Amino acid sequence: MNSFYEIPQIKKGILFIPDISGFTQFVTSTEVSHSQHIISELLELIISEVGNLFTVSEIEGDAVLFYRFQNDFDIEEIIKLCEKVFLSFHSYLKTYRRDLVCHCGACTMTHKLGLKFIIHIGDFGLNQVGKREKLYGKEVILAHRLMKNPLDLKEYVLVSSSYDLFDIKLLTSADLVLEEFGYVSFGYMDLTPLKDRIPEPLPIQRNFYPEVKKFVYTVIPAISFQDIVLAITEPEHRKAWMKGVSNIELKGHKINRIKSNHDCVINGNTIQVTLEDLIREENEVKILEHAYMQSMKTEIIQLFTIRKTEKDEVILGMGTVIIGSKNPFVRMFKSLIERVMAVQNSKNITSLGKYLKVLKY
Incomplete structure (x- = not known):
């Protein structure tokens, strides 16, 4: 039995x-x-x-x-x-x-x-x-x-x-x-x-990139730099304010950190992004990202700036520059494409400002 x-x-x-x-x-x-x-x-x-x-x-x-x-x-x-x-x-x-x-x-x-x-x-x-x-x-x-x-x-x-x-x-x-x-x-x-x-880890190798000059800005009431950094770097936050983003997937880690990578899907196109650097100063934080746009075969640098003012406000800045491309169209019309990116950045930085105001209150 x-x-x-x-x-x-x-x-x-x-x-x-x-x-x-x-x-x-x-x-x-x-x-x-x-x-x-x-x-x-x-x-x-x-x-x-x-x-x-x-x-x-x-x-x-x-x-x-x-x-x-x-x-x-x-x-x-x-x-x-x-x-x-x-x-x-x-x-x-x-x-x-x-x-x-x-x-x-x-x-x-x-x-x-x-x-x-x-x-x-x-x-x-x-x-x-x-x-x-x-x-x-x-x-x-x-x-x-x-x-x-x-x-x-x-x-x-x-x-x-x-x-x-x-x-x-x-x-x-x-x-x-x-x-x-x-x-x-x-x-x-x-x-x-x-x-x-256990030795101390070697310092982060910082790459040198062309200066980002074309910035768009928005001003918001004072909010902690920590909250702003998370809103920019955390996938779930970023999907809430960046236009056209449907998915962000971290590669190899569960939390973003310097030199970590993620795939960002914007309007159906996948962009491979590396968080290259985060520079903290007394009254300013800079977040530097290196991105490869697969559909355009183009590399860009995107820079976010977070700066305190004496009026108890925060100025958010966002700028993009193309640093290389295998696409002849992009190389020919680089300045025009950067201006188009600046328009999109303006929409995104405004959206980020509104999102942060909601987070604060």
Whole structure:
């Protein structure tokens, strides 16, 4: 007689949990949308760095639950993997901080995030739940309980006593008492000193482009530069005020940053855009974009300026210049086409001003 339920096959394996520290405070005390995007990028980075050494069971908010069934459990190999992931994680955060466009709470607090790892051997199985497989067994519960430990450290590797801790000289011994499990010993290693091995990212390579001279302007009541920068650079905001835009798709990232790329579809034509630079001064911000218009085989530079006045107002400027084209028509009528672009810019900058006024009030 066939059973309606298949009992999960229990066998020995490794449970491996990289967990992003500071996640809860990061999400609850900052802008939720950007914090979610940042955490998502970091989780994808962790999964990529781990590669095929482990299998992903599931994403658990701020952590990834990995597992592996095998007979050879080389703990030193796994600790080296932890160090590799840790270094990549913090290298990413340093680069992200260098390339900041947005200065919201989430984007400026990334340096406070950390990473810890839980490693545990135990008997567990895979349970089919709908179309997904979930890990099953008491040892899975224990591995998660070990994440809530008394260590006064933010970033570390924790190895449960399922390993012979005496053979792992890098680890310091400790213990705790867990409900349902009783006395549990473990070893740990502080990862914080590894940060000294992470070099500062090289300065952004800034390209030199022809000066943009033909500007159109609009004046609006004072509003924070942060809100204006987001309105210009964030895809969802930009679609709301830029004429003819039907879609903007970021490439490789979930949040815009310096040197990031996106495809912008305007009136059915795809334009490949790079956010080349963002220059912040005391009373002015400049946003420089390099764009390639596929339909016209033409490269342009687009510059936005945001400037405060003494009258508690903000002057928004927008200018475009053609810097190269494989289209003979564009080369012949470059000045005329730039004047047409200036007319379109005038409509867009006016639309942006109206949009910002709505955001303010």
